[in-house]
Amino acid sequence: MFTVNSTSSIPIYEQIINNVKEGLLKNLLVPGDKLPSVRELSKTLSINPNTVAKSYKELENLGLIEVIRGKGTFISKNYSPEPNTKEILALNKMLKQIVINAHYLKLDKNYLIQTINKIYDDFEKGDLND
Amino acid sequence: MFTVNSTSSIPIYEQIINNVKEGLLKNLLVPGDKLPSVRELSKTLSINPNTVAKSYKELENLGLIEVIRGKGTFISKNYSPEPNTKEILALNKMLKQIVINAHYLKLDKNYLIQTINKIYDDFEKGDLND
């Protein structure tokens, strides 16, 4: 469930954040679940513990996970984002950017909507391919 | 039509590329249009000429613009992307990432589709607000 690609242009610590978000979507992670410890995950992924720690810190800032000192790191139980938060605005900007890019690639609205439908279908079918 | 934000996390040179793509979507730019010169645009935006040059270089690589020596830089007349190009795959990945982020923000498929519809509506109405 945790996989990172060190040659990607996306920083490793962001890939880990995405791994967790994706795990939530796929129900591989549910509130209360314990994440691997910083040291453990860094070994599994053959990366530096600091890099994992950075990911966990950001996930904590996002409110997605909670750290219990001396015990470990857990998926938050009561996570609920405020509407109109910075992140929702950021997501809207990303969508707008996608529309712009689609247009220049000669792809239209239907293409986008169909692709979104397909992505949701894949998740429901448990199709976990990248 | 060219606006950049130096504090954004998106590199300025990418913002310029986005400006051009957005101009195409809004029909502010059509094939054959002349772009401002590197020096001119760098003055207008108060940024380093190297940054503008980098944007134009990438736009040229993308096939979106053409440089005619001694005359200037123009929107390509015969631009048509290959299907299944790297960029379409990248766009699909961005869409998938958006679905993942939407889920963790408790936003569902309908929200995404409605937002996309809204973005297209805004562009059609000529509503150019950010």
Place this chain on the structure above:
Amino acid sequence: MFTVNSTSSIPIYEQIINNVKEGLLKNLLVPGDKLPSVRELSKTLSINPNTVAKSYKELENLGLIEVIRGKGTFISKNYSPEPNTKEILALNKMLKQIVINAHYLKLDKNYLIQTINKIYDDFEKGDLND
């Protein structure tokens, strides 16, 4: 009267110390009162006995509680802090830090004084909410 939050950034052993101090302010604890035993409290709060023991040790160092061997732990009867002790200096530093933080949050002196008045009012009314 004893409540701890394992996800808080404040160590649990300090939260217990604060519980006792708060109990004194609210007159839930008065000199001579018996505190629960280390084992008892650790069970009630579902935390490690070592953590409770650490709290009691520090409260004893502060002079706030007294251990009577074989009988238990009690709120000190003759507690009176020396003026200008380390702790008073620490409290002054905290106040200064609060002033600095208030300013950067655009809150002024009146806000702080009103809030302090409100806190005292709440305690007098027996309003024990957090």
Place this chain on the structure above:
Amino acid sequence: MFTVNSTSSIPIYEQIINNVKEGLLKNLLVPGDKLPSVRELSKTLSINPNTVAKSYKELENLGLIEVIRGKGTFISKNYSPEPNTKEILALNKMLKQIVINAHYLKLDKNYLIQTINKIYDDFEKGDLND
């Protein structure tokens, strides 16, 4: 204006954050001011650049400073906290904690209010002692 104490129990990176907040209160820093670069400040304070970078990152998350890539770090021009933000709630909790500590140190409401008044007076007089 930047001073850190490596023997303090407050992490160095937090001390730097406090330095900036304090500079704002004393008007040693005003919106638009450039902060020393990460490398520069790390040399001045004889600490590791990563530690300075961590401070700057958090100040950026707080919205107090803005990073302009390749140019440097600046005090935000349009900083205005949302009311009832997490930080204001945290400040209120700190105030409550101070009231509790004051009581156990036999200090009363008047002491706190007088001390706050004194702190503001000192800042107005330009008394920058710690």
Place this chain on the structure above:
DNA sequence: GTGGTCTAGACCACA
């Protein structure tokens, strides 16, 4: 020159 990312490794508080 500027900040961002990452590795390697030490030491610490907390539970």
Place this chain on the structure above:
DNA sequence: GTGGTCTAGACCACA
């Protein structure tokens, strides 16, 4: 054993 802090130092994108 758990995460938090810090140092030392490398490499990179951006302007």
